[in-house]
Amino acid sequence: MSPADLKPVRDHIAGRIIGQQKFIDSMLVCLLSDGHLLVEGMPGLAKTTAVKALAEAVEGDFHRIQFTPDLLPSDLIGTDIYRHEKGEFEFRPGPLFHNVLLADEVNRAPAKVQSALLEAMAEHQITVGQRTYPLPALFMVLATQNPVEQEGTYHLPEAQLDRFLMQAVVTYPTRDEELLILELDSRQQKTTFTPPAKPLAQAELFAMRRAVANLHLDPRLHSYIVDLVQATRTPKVYDTDLGRWCRFGASPRASIALARCARARAWIDGDEFVAPHHIQAVAPEILRHRLLLTFEAEAEGVTTDTFINRLLNLVAVP
Template identity: 50%
Template sequence: MHAFTSKFEALQDRINQQILGQEQVVKQLVIALLANGHVLIQGLPGLAKTRAVNEMANEVNAKLNRIQFTPDMLPADITGSEVYSNQTQSISFKPGPVFSHFLLADEINRAPAKVQSALLESMAEGQVSVAGISHPLPELFMVLATQNPIEQEGTYPLPEAQMDRFLMQILIDYPDKDAEMSMLKLLRNQQSSEASTRAATLTVEEVLCARKQVDEVFVNDNIDQYIVDLVDATRQPKKYSDELGTFIELGASPRASIALDRCARAYAWLSGRDFVAPEDVKAVCHGVLRHRIVLSFSCINQNISTDAVIDKLLDCVAHV
């Protein structure tokens, strides 16, 4: 296990050299890669959301397709469609950009709901159905969707069902001044040829092998109980705290429990352990839950963030 773990540590280091001041963001991306899940990356324009995804695809030596979502897109622009060939006088399927290892769905909330929903089958089932025929996607398939805050003009909220399909929601904030200074120097001195000739850190096969090792990380009954209690607290918050009960309007689905389990195992594996500790669950809790709970009007009115509510949740739910 150690050899593979060190390779993923090197993966993080390599990406951090190109995405300065966003170490936690990079670690969460790697956790999602190991946990075989899709991620929703949210932040204001210009905070290196797209660059982070590009760097990870380069370091894994995997095929990356990018879709720039716009209001006039059609579902076939993502999935592909059947086309008629004059030469063969037959109809064949022309795959869309979804047929890749990494799919960068850039500014996903700028497209209407019908187009956003076109991703749902591929995210959930690993396949695309066109004209009644199913076309399988690669075994390593990961959607990395970027999103600007929904209060910005020209954006559409993602459907609830699609939000729940994302394993994690990752927030990117402004870098500190030191990181921004280093970023200026990096970009000033960087030559485009350097990025293209840099050898990849991992192969697709190594990622798939690492995922099998993550699946073998041991989780005892106490950790399972802790995960279930955390998710239950989002559904019945008053049972755990009167104050928490005023914060949460709608709790998380059972997918949250599954996601906490998968991400906690990936976090433990990255830490070089073959078992999950409560600290591993806490470390991934914000990314897993922040897009799965709906805050009450009272909470929003008081400008209390989702992350602050999750902090309160972790305080209220004791692990065994």
């Protein structure tokens, strides 16, 4: 398998939304890295459309769940149904047993629902009563969330945030892009949309993942990745302001994610080995949801992206 085999997937997504190339790249990197993606942005920025387009371009079952404050854990994982004719309980699987799951506005649901999603994301299984059920080999959660400043939203637990491989931030389009959005909407109103004739087969996707995993990553870059993650925990060693801004750094999952996603980024670019710029390209999406800034940083208007970009400029590149 080669990066050219992934081009139909990219083209299909790009045909449904205008711009947002970085967001599309993040979805493809997560797909190749066997991870989950958290997407944040204001309503109306085509987050859901993009995720549905990815699901259409990949072979497998797709399900969308609208997260609401009254959602129950059983609405996600399923429940045991009593069968009178058999005199026993039978498990009826919930939406989590689909291959691609869109968790729309995930931060509008309470903690109990988030905990049900946590096991599925972390262990590819769910537990109901005394029994544990494995999830499909291809299982990917793409969750959208609105900024927490909006009414009716909750902060996701740090443990759940850490299970997301990457967090993409979708911003407003430019003026030219918005004009193209109007043209695209006019065309779609006149024609019936058809999904791709031949979605990417799961066997092909798994072959791509093996190729990504086998891409060369120099031991010196292992050290660079660890240095970056360690720097989020002891930032004052590099800069006094960074030390004031960060309360908690990234976990070892961030190191694993940087290595996996850098390989995927290099493979998509058609390179035969990972270079430092591949690590730097994926670092913001991997680190931004794993850092907890201080109140002092928030008062000064410092964002996690500001912190990460400054850190990338200070940690030595091998």
